[in-house]
Amino acid sequence: MAPLLEVRDLTVHFPVRRSLLARQRQYVHAVDNASFTLAEGETLGLVGESGCGKTTTGLAVLRLIPFTSGQVIFQGQDLSSLNRAELRHFRREMQIIFQDPYSSLNPRMTVQRIISDPLKIHGQGNYRERAERVAYLLEKVGLTPEQASRYPHEFSGGQRQRIGIARALALSPKLIVSDEPVSALDVSIQAQIINLLIDLQKEFSLSYILISHDLAVVEYICDHVAVMYLGQIVETAPYRDIYTDPRHPYTQALLSAVPTFDISAKYEMSVLAGDVPSPIQPPPGCRFHPRCPIRMDECNRIEPAMKEVTPGHFAACLAL
């Protein structure tokens, strides 16, 4: 069966404003040649340090920012070839959940208006039907229909996140990109929201791209994991393999930083103490080489390609 989503060589470069005298135009290499697939009803975890391009990948997949090259194939349709009007149709199928529950809800709208806004935009239902749908969704995310007349500032962070989830569900999407959905919340509330996402996934057969820098969160919910470093995906595997058999030195270092995993990590997070190099001029060869504990001579010359180490488990490292 064809996957719900297939991303091929996705590349996003942002132009950098330089001084007038700069000869060449420079670019932030936010995402370079990222490829992955996502099956219906499954969750792909996108992990990596801050600034490695996770959010950019998520936004580009939803075509909320233009991408430089590559393809995003959703339900067999290449989204990059669609114009704005054609894309509108697909917007119903793909939604997004944000990290900051304060900035993600329009402060001047009631919860009712916030959740029914997507329905209105797509001309779905009359006023009464939309109100019913909002009530239904509020119950689904663990709130009560009576809360529909309130404003966002009357809710806690966790409740706001639930409202954001209800809005994302309003149009019955197939795919939801969740950008750090719990990292702004209290630890005690994080598990509730993750469980809610899992329950909703089962009930509505949703597919998730879950962006997180927290491997513990990812472990809990993901079927596959893609590890990003400086704009590139360096390792991708079924989640079990990532935790039991990480191959890329960067993945191993990342995992060693999570105390709950008793894995055979060979490298400590401390090897990552150095600064992440600038994405404007990424290091040549393997981008990880300035920080790699097992760097070899050729690492700064040859760019490692993705290699299938075990079935379904890919990593990009010359040492493999």
Place this chain on the structure above:
Amino acid sequence: MSRRKNRFLYDFLRDPAAIAGAVIMLVFTAAAVLAPLLAPQDPYDLEILELGDSLKPPAWEADGDPQFLLGTDDQGRDILSTILYGLRTSLSVGFSVMLLAGSFGVLVGLLAGYYGGVLDAVTMRTADTVFAFSTTLLAILFLGLFKQSGVGIVILAICIADWVRYARTMRASVLEVKEEAYITAAKATGANDVHLLLVHLLPNALPPIFVIMAVDLAAIIMLEATLSFLGVGVPITKPSLGMMIASGKNYIYAGCWWLIVFPGATLVLFVLGLNLFADWLREELNPRIQRSR
């Protein structure tokens, strides 16, 4: 919303300066609106003016006439009535400019901030250029081109420079609001530009505009007074506060202080009230202060 409104009222009632500002604003505006009912005399009606009544001091002075509480001017007009009508002129110019220049500036700022690019570059360079000139000078140049006076022309002349402050403020506010995640959320649901601009951006970007409105009203009224004082403002038959001060200055060495002091004090007090209120509003709407609550 109700809770937010209560907070607004609560903060307001605890701030004496804000209350004073609001009271001054309201009293003066009411006086201007009700001028025909309140004024003892219609200063625009030349028929009733008696030259014998000219330059009478206020009622409590030795030569005062109880009929003219604040005295009379060189035409025999009752100063109190002229102030009330002058306030009316000043305020109608003020509100008209605020409405015209304000809506134009807000629209320009909204579009420039949201779309950026060439539109942004062109409008903001224009705004910078306009801003580089003195507002007064631009208005005078414009009035010079028309070679006639009239309230409508004065309004237009002030608008030429006044929209800039709205456009700049709105643009800055839009640039901030458009980074909010709920804007991206609306885009993700397929909202078109009209929906994004009117439903999501405009209401959230507007609060800073309320602050400048009060400050701006004061500035417009001062500018109108300046123009009238310089003799390029409203017609002499419809004296505004600035015009009163201008014609009064000829008699200042003759000891007729009331010709200048009363309209001057009215102007200063009103502008002060507006600024007091605007200061409070600025604090109240400051998002940083609000967040920490």
